[in-house]
Amino acid sequence: MHKIQVADRAFGIFLENENINKRISLISIQLNVDYEDRCPLFIGVLNGSFMFMSDLLKEVSISCEVAFIKVSSYEGTESTGAIKETFGLPQDLHNRDIIIVEDIVDTGFTLEHILAQVHAQKPASVKVCSLLLKPESLKKEIPELEYVGFEIPNEFVVGYGLDYNGLGRNLKDIYRVID
Secondary structure (H helix, E strand, O other): OOOOEEEEEEEEEEHHHHHHHHHHHHHHHHHHHHHHOOOOOOEEEEEHHHHHHHHHHHOOOOOEEEEEEEEEEOOOOEEEEOOOEEOOOOOOOOOOOEEEEEEEEEEHHHHHHHHHHHHHHOOOOOEEEEEEEEEHHHOOOOEEEEEEEEOOOOOEEOOOOEEEEEEEEEEEEEOOOOO
């Protein structure tokens, strides 16, 4: 098994970049079909979504716009649902088609917070595109969650934008904790 060390934890390979890219190609085909003759605004949630968003948009051929937001939440190894603030949400979402791009959806608390702020501006439509989903961890129903790359077990993962204590975002593959 291909193992790496990130800070004080050992991780084993979970999803190789080749498989991630194949899945992204399939998602982008669906987006190109679903949003044909429309001009959606893709909103990436930083920091984790930057790699996924970049690779996804390279495959999207429809006319679109791009923005990023950053959600600040309290630190910890598990999500508490305590959201401090959303930075950079565009204020011109009325009657727009919005696609929120996430790296991972686990509890759904952060996404619920973002969606409430987006819906308040009365967009034409709102969908969520997430590379990873942890169905066992979901505490909030997210009906807008339309595009999911991979459903994964409730394990801690790092790489491809996902971090462990700020480290590992630059890894091209996704690894799961093994210790």
